[in-house]
Amino acid sequence: MSFLLAENMTGGYGAADILHGCTLRVEKGQIAVIVGPNGAGKSTAMKAVFGMLKLRGGHVALEGEDITVLSPQDRVAKGMAFVPQTSNVFPSMSVEENLEMGAFLRRDNIATTMQQVFDLFPILKDKRRQAAGELSGGQRQQVAVGRALMTEPKLLMLDEPTAGVSPIVMDELFDRIIEVARTGISILMVEQNARQALAIADMGYVLVQGANRYTDTGAALLADPDVRRTFLGG
Amino acid sequence: MDFLNAIVALLNFVIIPASSYGAQLALGALGVTLIYGILRFSNFAHGDTMAFGTAMTILATWGLQALGVSIAPLPTALVALPFAIAATAALVLGTDRAIYRFYRKKKSAPIILVMASVGVMFVMNGITRFVIGVDEIQFDDGTRFIINARAFRTATGLDEGLALRSTQVITLVTAVLVVWVLFWFLNRTRTGKSMRAFSDNEDLALLSGINPERVVAVTWVIAAGLATVAGSLYGLDKSFKAFNYFQLLLPIFAAAIVGGLGNPLGAIAGGFVIAFSEVGVTYAWKKVLGYVLPEAWAPEGLVQLLSTEYKFAVSFAILIIVLLFKPTGLFRGKSV
Numbered sequence: 001m002s003f004l005l006a007e008n009m010t011g012g013y014g015a016a017d018i019l020h021g022c023t024l025r026v027e028k029g030q031i032a033v034i035v036g037p038n039g040a041g042k043s044t045a046m047k048a049v050f051g052m053l054k055l056r057g058g059h060v061a062l063e064g065e066d067i068t069v070l071s072p073q074d075r076v077a078k079g080m081a082f083v084p085q086t087s088n089v090f091p092s093m094s095v096e097e098n099l100e101m102g103a104f105l106r107r108d109n110i111a112t113t114m115q116q117v118f119d120l121f122p123i124l125k126d127k128r129r130q131a132a133g134e135l136s137g138g139q140r141q142q143v144a145v146g147r148a149l150m151t152e153p154k155l156l157m158l159d160e161p162t163a164g165v166s167p168i169v170m171d172e173l174f175d176r177i178i179e180v181a182r183t184g185i186s187i188l189m190v191e192q193n194a195r196q197a198l199a200i201a202d203m204g205y206v207l208v209q210g211a212n213r214y215t216d217t218g219a220a221l222l223a224d225p226d227v228r229r230t231f232l233g234g
Numbered sequence: 235m236d237f238l239n240a241i242v243a244l245l246n247f248v249i250i251p252a253s254s255y256g257a258q259l260a261l262g263a264l265g266v267t268l269i270y271g272i273l274r275f276s277n278f279a280h281g282d283t284m285a286f287g288t289a290m291t292i293l294a295t296w297g298l299q300a301l302g303v304s305i306a307p308l309p310t311a312l313v314a315l316p317f318a319i320a321a322t323a324a325l326v327l328g329t330d331r332a333i334y335r336f337y338r339k340k341k342s343a344p345i346i347l348v349m350a351s352v353g354v355m356f357v358m359n360g361i362t363r364f365v366i367g368v369d370e371i372q373f374d375d376g377t378r379f380i381i382n383a384r385a386f387r388t389a390t391g392l393d394e395g396l397a398l399r400s401t402q403v404i405t406l407v408t409a410v411l412v413v414w415v416l417f418w419f420l421n422r423t424r425t426g427k428s429m430r431a432f433s434d435n436e437d438l439a440l441l442s443g444i445n446p447e448r449v450v451a452v453t454w455v456i457a458a459g460l461a462t463v464a465g466s467l468y469g470l471d472k473s474f475k476a477f478n479y480f481q482l483l484l485p486i487f488a489a490a491i492v493g494g495l496g497n498p499l500g501a502i503a504g505g506f507v508i509a510f511s512e513v514g515v516t517y518a519w520k521k522v523l524g525y526v527l528p529e530a531w532a533p534e535g536l537v538q539l540l541s542t543e544y545k546f547a548v549s550f551a552i553l554i555i556v557l558l559f560k561p562t563g564l565f566r567g568k569s570v
Contacts, residue, residue: 072440072441073440073441073443076441076442076443077443082441084437084438084441087435087437087438088438089435089438090430090431090434090435090438090439091434091435092430092434093427093430093431093434097427097430097431100427101427101428101431101439101442101444102442104424104428104431104442104443104444105442105443147438147442151442151443
């Protein structure tokens with residue numbers, strides 16, 4: 001049984017559906033990546049998994065438990081964490097306060113988790129008293145991922161974590177994401193940089209017009225001539 | 235000697251009154267700015283929340299006086315404040331439940347909430363007048379002066395007198411205490427931080443599991459507390475009149491916007507900027523200049539830039555200048 005199973009998701013923001021029977025699966029401790037052309041519904045699929053979108057059909061299950069009707073906040077309590085693509089930090093609050101807010105629901109001691117986040121992103125420790133809004137794009141993404149990790153999630157969802165950061169920072173972020181997955185946290189992410197993302201993905205989903213077009217391991221998708229020609233530019 | 239006289243005159247007519255007025259405006263603006271930061275609308279009812287809070291303080295003061303409670307030489311109103319804050323908090327929480335929550339659930343545009351708050355303002359003003367009447371009420375029963383003008387003159391031998399009213403000192407001390415507690419709360423406590431987080435990025439706050447209704451309720455209670463304290467201090471310092479607080483709304487909003495809406499530090503700075511400008515522009519500088527300048531240069535007119543009736547024009551002018559040149563205010567708040 002998959003850790004996360006989102007089956008046949010159908011729905012959209014208004015009257016028109018954006019997702020048409022989209023299915024996503026993430027195994028324990030694995031990285032699943034959603035790629036596809038602009039407007040394919042990648043981010044929408046992610047939001048649907050997190051409950052930010054009302055589904056007209058299909059269901060979402062976490063560890064076998066049906067969570068289709070739960071609100072995003074309840075899903076956080078169930079062990080899901082979401083890093084939005086934009087405005088994903090509290091800009092006027094310090095890095096440390098951002099992390100504390102990530103752990104808002106927790107009543108136990110958060111010092112260990114915060115130390116783990118600082119170990120993962122050492123730069124954040126140096127800048128922990130600085131306002132998150134004053135950091136560079138890459139550092140801000142680290143704060144955003146760190147905030148999400150503070151809930152001690154079992155599933156971490158990232159919406160284009162490398163959007164707008166330099167290639168060097170992007171490589172480093174991908175390395176950190178692999179490290180996070182090694183600690184047993186499952187990862188579901190949407191990526192524009194399809195080639196690099198599929199290279200680290202255990203499972204890849206190519207979405208087109210809100211439906212699955214190709215589903216395979218990351219390596220297999222990278223090797224597939226059709227996928228290469230249509231989505232990876234040869 | 236002339237130079238000393240000039241300083242004393244300046245203290246007596248500008249610095250001391252403007253400081254206590256500035257503190258009152260700052261407390262009012264803090265309430266406005268908090269509501270703006272968390273609930274994202276300009277609360278026009280804040281002035282009348284102050285009026286209601288002050289009315290409650292007066293009622294509680296009368297009750298305490300009837301019971302024989304006194305903390306002389308301090309005014310009894312200070313003991314009455316907690317009761318008044320509780321009553322005002324109950325009123326604004328009720329208002330939120332009955333009116334604002336409806337629009338919040340519908341995710342209405344801020345302007346709709348602003349208009350709703352105008353309605354609330356009229357109703358609150360009506361309630362206040364109904365409860366306590368429209369007459370001018372003096373409820374300061376403490377010692378009136380710390381430094382008396384005549385005593386100061388005889389003691390120092392200067393021509394100028396210096397009067398320091400106890401309410402002015404109480405205003406400043408209370409304002410400092412309240413601001414200190416507020417900032418401690420916002421920066422150090424879990425609830426305070428969650429309020430700042432909510433103000434910073436509402437969606438992300440929700441994703442972090444922060445309960446919006448709780449944040450909103452705490453904000454209203456704090457705003458009610460600030461409004462009651464600010465209103466009562468203003469009433470102690472001058473006198474209470476149900477209509478006066480409506481007129482305070484303009485300088486208070488000017489203070490909040492000058493400082494940067496949503497920024498508490500800005501609200502405090504804004505309060506003092508507005509108060510000192512208002513007092514400075516409407517003060518007749520003849521006396522001070524007469525002491526400082528050589529005799530030949532002594533001004534003939536009053537050197538009063540605007541007559542006191544126009545003091546609200548000062549807030550307006552500052553408001554417009556700030557909105558034109560620095561729309562986010564001096565302390566980088568949200569743009570309006």
